[in-house]
Amino acid sequence: MTLHNDDVRAIAALNRIRIEDRDVEATAVALSGIFGLFDALAQVDTTDVKPMAHPLDLVARLRPDRAEPVTQSGTYQTLAPDADDGLYRVPKVIG
Amino acid sequence: MSQPETIADIVSGHIASPDTAKERIQACHAKIERSQSQLNALISQDHSASNNANGGSLSGLPILHKDLFCTDGQATTAGSRMLANFVAPYDATVVSRLAKAGAVSLGKANMDEFAMGSSNETSYFGAVANPWDTSCVPGGSSGGSAAAVAAGLVPAATGTDTGGSIRQPAALCGVTGIKPTYGRVSRFGMIAFASSLDQAGCFARSAADCAPVLGAMAGFDPNDSTVADQPVPNYPAALTGDINGLTIGLPRQYFDAEVEAETARAIQTAIREFEALGAQVVDVDMPHTDLALSTYYIIAPAEASSNLARYDGVRYGHRCENPTDLTDLYERSRAEGFGREVQRRILTGAYVLSAGYYDAYYRKAQRTRRLIANDFQQAFESVDLLATPATPGPAFKLGSQIDNPTTMYANDVFTLPASLAGVPAMSVPAGFAGHLPVGLQLIGPWFEESRLLNAGHAFQQATDWHTRQPPGFE
Numbered sequence: 001m002t003l004h005n006d007d008v009r010a011i012a013a014l015n016r017i018r019i020e021d022r023d024v025e026a027t028a029v030a031l032s033g034i035f036g037l038f039d040a041l042a043q044v045d046t047t048d049v050k051p052m053a054h055p056l057d058l059v060a061r062l063r064p065d066r067a068e069p070v071t072q073s074g075t076y077q078t079l080a081p082d083a084d085d086g087l088y089r090v091p092k093v094i095g
Numbered sequence: 096m097s098q099p100e101t102i103a104d105i106v107s108g109h110i111a112s113p114d115t116a117k118e119r120i121q122a123c124h125a126k127i128e129r130s131q132s133q134l135n136a137l138i139s140q141d142h143s144a145s146n147n148a149n150g151g152s153l154s155g156l157p158i159l160h161k162d163l164f165c166t167d168g169q170a171t172t173a174g175s176r177m178l179a180n181f182v183a184p185y186d187a188t189v190v191s192r193l194a195k196a197g198a199v200s201l202g203k204a205n206m207d208e209f210a211m212g213s214s215n216e217t218s219y220f221g222a223v224a225n226p227w228d229t230s231c232v233p234g235g236s237s238g239g240s241a242a243a244v245a246a247g248l249v250p251a252a253t254g255t256d257t258g259g260s261i262r263q264p265a266a267l268c269g270v271t272g273i274k275p276t277y278g279r280v281s282r283f284g285m286i287a288f289a290s291s292l293d294q295a296g297c298f299a300r301s302a303a304d305c306a307p308v309l310g311a312m313a314g315f316d317p318n319d320s321t322v323a324d325q326p327v328p329n330y331p332a333a334l335t336g337d338i339n340g341l342t343i344g345l346p347r348q349y350f351d352a353e354v355e356a357e358t359a360r361a362i363q364t365a366i367r368e369f370e371a372l373g374a375q376v377v378d379v380d381m382p383h384t385d386l387a388l389s390t391y392y393i394i395a396p397a398e399a400s401s402n403l404a405r406y407d408g409v410r411y412g413h414r415c416e417n418p419t420d421l422t423d424l425y426e427r428s429r430a431e432g433f434g435r436e437v438q439r440r441i442l443t444g445a446y447v448l449s450a451g452y453y454d455a456y457y458r459k460a461q462r463t464r465r466l467i468a469n470d471f472q473q474a475f476e477s478v479d480l481l482a483t484p485a486t487p488g489p490a491f492k493l494g495s496q497i498d499n500p501t502t503m504y505a506n507d508v509f510t511l512p513a514s515l516a517g518v519p520a521m522s523v524p525a526g527f528a529g530h531l532p533v534g535l536q537l538i539g540p541w542f543e544e545s546r547l548l549n550a551g552h553a554f555q556q557a558t559d560w561h562t563r564q565p566p567g568f569e
Contacts (some may be wrong), residue, residue, distance in 0.1 A: 011442050016407070016422070019430065033499075034439070034443055034500060034501060037501060038456060041456075044383075044463055051465065055291065060320055079182065082414070088409050090421055
């Protein structure tokens with residue numbers, strides 16, 4: 001499968017990754033090479049094969065459904081590039 | 096040339112005389128500092144602990160943590176610019192358990208960015224060099240951990256393995272590395288790459304040295320919903336060295352593949368050694384092995400694209416300068432914070448998950464993953480272990496593959512199937528191709544780490560490859 005420049009621009013936009021115009025072509029070539037690896041799968045008959053999402057047949061464990069105090073937001077906000085008064089600051093969204 | 100001390104000897108010495116642990120820690124720090132300009136094996140060094148000779152199973156043992164494990168109050172970078180200034184607010188379970196057993200962390204080992212790579216060249220903090228030949232890669236993604244143990248900087252180091260990131264660098268650096276069963280070790284505090292594949296493990300010189308380290312790391316953890324609620328065997332006690340009657344399968348698909356000639360010869364010699372030790376060696380058929388590369392490079396990037404969506408420049412991690420609006424903040428922060436290989440995998444993963452391609456790629460890969468896992472299930476009905484080459488060849492030159500992702504991905508061809516199935520696997524030193532080490536991969540059934548370690552130990556009692564040290568690092 002060959003990915004084109006427009007495919008790269010579209011998927012980069014969806015992933016919120018800026019790809020400069022000068023890098024689009026090279027990215028398309030690299031991704032096309034990677035997708036070329038996947039062609040082998042198309043030839044395999046997987047009719048009636050159950051998809052495997054996880055290596056172990058685990059049952060999700062749930063903790064008791066009760067509210068617990070949140071005490072670490074201050075600690076976590078010290079990691080933020082820009083936080084103030086308990087809030088994360090970002091550029092203005094609504095004009 | 097002096098023989099490296101075993102971890103059992105080191106720990107018993109520290110218990111008998113706790114001050115010797117302090118001296119050892121200082122000596123390891125000095126060796127790290129001397130080696131850093133040659134190897135670049137560490138991203139950060141930690142001088143905060145001078146001793147931890149607490150009488151535990153790893154009393155006072157100096158170790159390094161792959162910089163994918165969160166360490167409370169210390170930089171935890173995942174080898175990425177995105178997290179270059181991130182200071183973890185808590186310890187990963189692996190970190191706290193090893194400390195409780197007496198291990199002393201001397202720092203954080205270099206690694207491929209977000210564990211994506213097979214050469215340790217994608218690290219934002221620079222490539223790691225292989226101690227056996229500093230013009231060659233150490234393998235990846237846990238390249239710093241493997242190089243550090245090979246160079247004798249520390250007796251053991253943690254690593255993580257998503258598609259071979261412990262076994263491949265262990266093979267290329269001539270040390271022992273074990274990836275346990277998926278679910279054997281908690282992933283809490285381990286920065287996520289591909290959550291259905293990521294598993295923590297360790298490096299040391301020998302299987303006997305890996306046994307107590309893995310024992311201290313493993314076990315149930317209420318903070319990880321995917322860790323198995325199963326008791327942890329006493330791994331050191333399982334090392335009888337007796338493998339008489341053990342049946343070892345040689346999957347013919349691995350041996351039909353293209354393997355460098357000296358590597359192939361070393362593997363055949365190692366297999367004859369297992370026969371001499373009383374193992375029965377038989378051929379087995381694993382017909383879906385050749386689908387592993389495609390299957391893995393769909394599933395792992397798909398999971399990565401989801402896991403790495405959290406890095407948005409808002410709550411933590413790199414933020415671009417002067418964003419004009421929120422979209423600009425996201426797009427430039429992620430473009431600047433992630434390296435080229437990580438970006439490629441995010442884009443690949445998002446594409447295979449997108450409408451119109453999901454069934455053809457992601458769902459298809461989940462089905463072929465089942466076929467690969469079934470191959471292991473069937474093989475282990477007739478054999479106790481599998482043996483294969485760990486890699487197609489020895490360490491390659493720095494810079495020789497980094498611009499060709501599909502060539503680089505092929506380095507993982509022998510390690511990927513066990514990752515997809517979730518079974519435990521290890522690489523043990525098995526000889527040399529020229530001056531570079533060769534690794535033999537042993538693969539066991541789910542949760543049979545004891546069997547793997549004992550087979551490795553038996554082999555290492557009969558051979559001395561694991562005691563060899565790179566020239567200049569004795």
